[in-house]
Amino acid sequence: MSFTSDSAATQPSDAAPSITVTVASAPAKPLSALTIVYYTDLALIALFLFIVLLRLPRALARLWSISEFTNGQLLHHLHLRRSHRRRLARFNSELGVNHRDLSTDDSHVNYGSYQWHTQRIDDRENPAPPSYPPHVTSCVRPLRPVLRLLHRRVTPGVSAFHVCTMAVYLAALAFPSFYSTNVFTDPYRYGYIAVSQFPIVFGFAVKNGILTSLIGVGYEKVNFMHRFTGRVVFLAVNVHTLGYIYRWTNEGTFVKNIARPNIYWGLIATICVDLLFFFSVEFWRNKAYNFFLATHIISVILLFPSTYTHSKLSLPFLFASFVPWLADVVVFRTLKTRVTTATIRALPSLQLARIEIPSINAGWRGGQHVRLRIFSSALGRTSWVETHPFTIASVTKGEEGMILLAKKSGDWTGKLFELAKEGMRDEESKREGYEGVRVKVMVEGPYGGPGHRIFASFSAAVFVVGGSGISFALSAIQELIQKDLDGNSRVKFIQLVWSVQDPASLVPLIPLLTSMIQESIFTPLHISVFYTRAPVGVFPFKPDFFRSTKLTLSPGRPKISKIVEDAISRAAALRRTPSSRSRSRSQRRYGREKSLSRSGSKRTRYDDEEGAKDRGRLKGVVVGVCGPVGMADGVFDEVGKVDRVRRDQVGGVEVHEETFGW
Structure with a gap:
């Protein structure tokens, strides 16, 4: 930088010569490795909070009922x-309860006349007004095509959304990995990159963590990020360690440096990370799960003290990792x-x-x-x-x-x-x-x-399960039926699709499935069982056994796209409510009746027309799938084939996935 006096510049040529002082600018101080990874973690935290903000409306929707939240x-x-x-439920028709014959489907479709013969009542025999849960869609209408693309499978069990999430994470780590450094000459920074990611690795590993609670998903849903971030830490740790070993070997000082306590404790931490990575591959998880679990526990216990002894500056990152892990293992799992x-x-x-x-x-x-x-x-x-x-x-x-x-x-x-x-x-x-x-x-x-997703807030529900995945469907459907009886569900059509190998698998569950159909008074439940192998021995059912169209048994594999479209059609038909003229005079009087409560104040009973009007506001179709990874991927593909206009007609189609083998 050059500084010149103004007065000297105005002097005549015969005056004293001017003095020019040139001051060299000081070089900018480079950012430390700790500062760089600190700001990188802040960027990742900001990105995570943005995702939490997007999911906040669904989290707040669960507050409509304390029981729904707790x-x-x-x-x-x-x-x-x-x-x-x-x-x-109380039946008002002169036909009585037998009016709803389970042997046929004609008398009680979800938009038919049977609903006008029943009414929800409370313990005091008074009509119980419904309380429908608020519905918050997972994606606004203009962005549904984008969401459809994100759900496409890249490899079995891995969607485009998973790939995009991992790509964004890698892009965030590209700055500290390559800014003003060289992977071959500066292994120092990669040690800080590794330890700075410990909180993320452990945050996605614990079963009762704040990360999963904020975004409203189970630990098994984010396990892919735990494995991916673990691989990133494994790579960074080994670049850090091998870089120093290479340098000290060339300088001939390896023996001298490795004898220092902080250095050989760093080597122990590297071995712990390598053991965590090696014994967490799919082979060990599937073939020797207990060995995988034992090596994980021992390696994690050694990792914290060895890393701290290696570098005292890692304490904030270790603290942010150890506290959630200890709280999960000791406190929350005990509770x-x-x-x-x-x-x-x-x-x-x-x-x-x-x-x-x-x-x-x-x-x-x-x-x-x-x-x-x-x-x-x-x-x-x-x-x-x-x-x-x-x-x-x-x-x-x-x-x-x-x-x-x-x-x-x-x-x-x-x-x-x-x-x-x-x-x-x-x-x-x-x-x-x-x-x-x-x-x-x-x-x-x-x-x-389901996390923040409320099944009872949708207009229709379809459950596709295979084998023992029926457990998921049984609990979810029974919960929907109970909520509908209590007047706390918008779902007015439920379809269960169960794929088994042998038709004899249906025999033990027929009493339960039949009772579910009988209990579903206000919401029709259709159960379709498909068997993929020829029956062994005598066919377990008589030809006229399945008289009800609500419980069917068919060979082959289900066509999920057609089943979902059928659910959309039935949900869309909710807009067509029976005319009040088609009801009897007693039914119209029953719907508009007012009575006095015990306190003497006026209270309006539930009006069927208002309930039908609310049910007519379509809130989408939820598709729940539980089974092997291949089945879940197939359901996502089939749902993706549903016409966009049909999706928008019903308010969107969402898929909830529960897969085996995560």
Whole structure:
């Protein structure tokens, strides 16, 4: 920089020569590695908060009911009032309850006349006004084509949305990785990049974390980010370590440097990260899950002190990682754990064990799962250390308690199935039924489920499940039926599609499925079962067994796109409500009747016309899928084939996914 005096510049040429002073500008101080990763983490936090802000309306919608917000947090037991449910509906037609004949579908379609013969009532025999949950769509109408593209599968189990999320994360880390540094000459920065990502890795790993709570999804939904960020940390740690080893080897100072305490503790931290990565690949998770879990626990316990000893500056990142992990393992999992007695029964035709836990009958939402640990020597000496996830198959506040269905698919579940069959050794028990096998269990949960999505806020629901995925559909549908009886559901059409291998699999569940159809007074429930293999032996049903169009059995595979379009048609038909002229005089009087409450104030009874008007506002169709990854991917593809106009006609189509093997 050059500075020249103004007065000297105006002097004549014979005056004293002017003095010019040139001052060199000081070089800008480069940003430290710690500062760079600090601002990078701030950018990632801002991006995450933006996602939370987008999902905030759905989170606030759950506040419409305290039970909707608090349910699904802690398992517990409630004393039930048996008389309440029997008086939820009153039939006004002179035909009585038998007017709704289950053998035909003609008399009670969701937009037919049967609804005008029934009315919800409370415990005092007074008409109960409905209280519909608010509906918040996941995507505004102009952006639905974009969402449709994001749902497309790139590889099995990985959607375009997953790829975009990982790409944005990598783009954010590109700045600290390449700004004013060289991967071959400056390995120092990559150590800070690795440790700065610890909070993200552990935040997506814990089962009860603030990250998953804020965005309203289960830990299994964000597990892909836990694995991906873990790989990034693995790469950064090894670049950091191998870079210094290469430098010290060239300089001939490797032995001298590795003997320093902070250096060999850094090497131990690197080994811990490498063990975490190596034993977390799919092979170990599927073939030796307990070994994978043991190496994870030991490596994590060693990782924190070794990293801190290596660099004291890593303390803020370690603290932000250790506290949520410790709170999850010690506090939240303890609060969510119940030790009780369960009864296990075998269902041979389904090749699964039915686990009944009557001491737990409340505290979960339809579609949630628990992690089960069984204390029995019949499962092996070390079986008590194993925990397995199972979707809850029963509705909350049910008299049977919590029901789990464990499909025989591996070593542990195979032993469990054999244990359940111990009570069926003699012919008399097979013919008359048996008490089952009682075992001590530890139940942890509930976890997962629909999150901020409220199934009862949609106009129609379709559930596509395969095999033991019926657990998810049973709990979700029973919850919808109960909410509809209470007047807390907008859903007016439910379709269940169940794919099994053998038609005999349907036999044990026919009583339950039939009772669900009978209980669905206001909302028609259609159940379609498809079997993919030829029956073994004699066909288990008579030709005229399936007289009801509400429960069908068909060979082959379901055509999901057509089933979804049918649900859209039925939901769209909700706009056409019966004319008041078609109703009898007594029915019109019944809908407009006013009465006095016990306090003496006037209270207007529920008007059927107003209820029909509210039901006519279409709130979309939700499609729930539970099964193998291939089935879930297929459902997403089939739903994507639905015409855009049809989607907009019903208010959008959303897919909720629960897959095996995450």
